[in-house]
Amino acid sequence: MIHVDKLTKQFKDLREGHVTVLDSVSFEVKPGEIFGLLGPNGAGKTTCLRILSTVLQPSSGRAFVAGYDVAEHPEDVRANIGFMSCNTGIYDRMTAWEMVEYYGRLYGIPETQLRERLEQIFTQLQMNDFRDVFCSKMSTGMKQKVSIARTIVHDPPVLIFDEPTSGLDVLVARAVLQAVEQLRDAGKCIIFSTHIMREVEKLCNRVAIIHKGRILATGTVEELVEKYNQPDIEEVFFALIERSDHPAEAVT
Amino acid sequence: MSWKNVKLIFLREVRDQLRDRRTLFMVAVLPLLLYPSLGIGLISQLTSVNEQTRTVVALGANDLPQPALIDGDHFVHLKDDHLGSSADAEISFDNIRVVTPENLTTFSEEDQKALSGFIDKAKQRQTELERLAWLQSQLPAEVPETYTPEQSRMRHEEFELRDSLQSLFDGGKVQVLIVFPADFNRRLTSIEESLASGEIGANETINIPAPVVIYNGANEKSGLAFSTVASALRSWERELLSRRLRRLDLPSSLPRPVQPVAADLAQAEELAANMWSKLFPALLVMMSVTGAFYPAVDLGAGEKERGTMETLLISPATRTEIVLGKFFTVMLFSLTTALLNVLSMGITGLQMASQVGASSPQLGDMSLPSWPSLMAVVLIAIPLASLFSAxxxxxxMFARSSKEGQYYLSPLLMATLGLTMFCSNPTYELDPYKSVLPVIGPALLLKALLLGTMPPVELLGYTATVLAASAFYSGCAIWWAIELFQREDVLFREVERFDPRLWIRHLLRDKEPTPTRGEAVFCFVIIAVLQFVFMMRMPAILAANNSPSALPILQTIYLIVTVALPPALMAILLTSDPLGTLRLRLPSQSRMEGISDVVSFIANPVKALFRRMLRRPGLGMMVVGFVLPIVLLPISLELINSLSWFFPPAPPGMDRVMEGMQSSQVPVWLSLVAFAVAPAFCEELAFRGFILSGLQKSRNKWVPIIVSAVLFGMIHLIPKQIFNASLLGLVLGLLAVRSRSLWPGVIFHLIYNGMQVGMARMQPEWLESGVAKLFFTVDMSSGSPDPRFNMLTLLISGLASAVLIGGLIRRHSESEPSPSMNLEGEPTPHAV
Structure with a gap:
């Protein structure tokens, strides 16, 4: 469902000149699987996912989402993905219902179908208590639920979560992770970026460790632990980052 | 693009704005409250200003000749029927109280104390005051270059006196002091008697001690009181004069040999129209800006700040749809704000008129303009709102945060304020040229509509052009907004610390082969600023040097310094490929092909032009650069001539430049250098070199050419030349982009300008020759021979130009994007 091939992205920066944020990144994600993108802050996770959601244009390389090239058919790609990140805010002066309904309409869902879908989502995510509350008046947990509802309103085959739990308290984070799990079980193709190891261990079928714009390793958690001979994914992660930052020391 | 999405976004944004109390306050509540409260404030202020009495102290007024000047503590109103004296009649004496030592007892005790103190002081210094008045009357009103010793002594004395008397009005109790000389009545009467008895002949001067009026012009109250006092004294003096004449058995109309009378045709509603025609356009423009700005900042920068922009970006709506949806929202609020403001102001005006009107008829009828005029206000508000909204x-969209966005409001507001100030000037009226200008066009049209003095047919024509031009400008602005919205560096601009050192290092280190768009625009700004400085200095330099060659020499220096130098330096400093940026390389093509092109051109010109010259850039393009100006000149000159009614007349300074081209005292080679060679090299280097290269970073194939052409036009300053140069700029831009070289354009420019120099120097006799008759008809209608190209020349010129330019355009639209367009994001070797 997601096919990324040698994706590269460069930015201009005053201090650094041309910065390669994403360097020839390739991976693949199949339906019914959660692919974890694990990396420290500034590793290029958000840039990669923004390219997949067509908000940014790749400098070179190609990416296909649900069969569409992100650079050539951005509208088709956007119609087939649900994207959620800490940057995708919700409108303060709209109620939960209005917010989700608005996006449903933008996705072109017919009105009667949309109403059914909304009722279903609001029940499923237990959002009926605050369906007419303005988003500005909501708690973080409620807001996160609205965001999830907004992400899945058009029932997209591909879902992209960019650090969806960052800044959330444990209860809300758990609810979000459960929602992601349910979506996987419904056969969605999910890509999930995070810097929290626990989430990766719990959730991801496969994981890619990304650092300074490059993918250092890809595989299931077990494969990686075995391959790099470390006790858990956390140690694998630090070992890989260490090796990439100081290649000479790693050899000795 | 789906209009359904635009509508969805529009409806959401409108609802969102309506739920925002700040916006509602700005758009609806503020105008509805502002004007009534301003009105109430104004009325109370007006009445308090009017009721404030001013005090005039008159010394020696106890014995004045008849008729009475002062009655009790007021001046007496005397009849006066001189032309323009109706203005005097409007001056009310009611709020001026006249205090004399005699009527002092009629005032309150407190006043008496203060006033008697003043009177005593004034009496003490009476001689000094009289001396001061005499000195001021003797000294010239305007400060001369040099004083005579006598004058300088007097000036010195006057200065000292004035300084020492400065404190006279301190305390603010008294505004004006009148001092009548002692025995004024007696001495005047004796003069009257001498006149009546014939003792004073026509040749004798009558010396009469003058009454002195002392005031302080720097104090507004004192100044106002002085003008009232002056008016009272004036009519009193006229009355005394007519009595004197009667005594001498002369008609009282003697000093008025002409006795002109005036008739005022203004009707009450016209006076009102005049007032509204000043207020409404300014208000409409200002309020369209503010009404657009606040919602726009909220919808653009605000949404970025709140993080909802990215949510919207990942919805299926395209960026064009998002921008359009937001644009219509902003426009709705801009329109509503503007119209509510006008409405509220109109109603307040009416209210005020009905309150104040009864007591002060000079305010005139404030009745609102007619219904059709009001409909016009609504109609004109639309183009204004759409331009400002976009x-x-x-x-x-450009701003990183709402705070940054707010900062941009004041420059925009200042610019529009400047434009509206122009428009409220009564002498500034709508003409064809102004009707196509942004903001000025609609504002002047509205003024004309409200004044109602323009014939309807003309008005209708202007309405059409104003609306069309405004639609065009709004379209450009929307396109710009969409363009900005497509750019990642604008969408995801991060708030970063700005460090000039870092930035300069970045500019010099991270060079790209061609400049950025920002650098291109900056280059233009530098040229424009330098040009402005040069233009300011130019008259002084020319005045100092009277030789006819001064102007061409100066023109050449000007072109090299202000037009050629900035792009050349910027290309060297800021790009890694200055030669490529300035397109200084020859059109690439092997020599053999070039020669075969020429051969085939001679053998079969039309076919060759089609098949070779335009297909492959190379020597062929040089030939095009050579041929095109020759065939283009007649038709383009004719076009400009036939449109000259549209443009305002050239400023007088232009004559001098024309002289520089024509004058036989200037050697031909110098004229050619100044007006053909230098412009060709310098202007091409700047506009088709650096600026066009920078603008070509845009994805669009046509926009860079159009923008560079318009910028090229703009440095020509005079509207007619701006139009002409912009059109030529299009052709030159096409030529530069197609050939990837500056040289065909340089040749074009050189020949085009050279031919104009040649035509300007054409001798009248030459026009009589047989060859000239092939091309020209001589138009004698203006008195002097005015050669115009004849129909056949124009026809050939038009056709040939169309073929050549059409070929360029077709090749350009078929061409692949130029290499510089693909460079974005690609790693570029750093200049070492």
């Missing part, structure tokens, strides 16, 4: 939205 502009504000583009600015708001």
């Amino acid at each position: 502009l504000s939205l583009a600015i708001a």
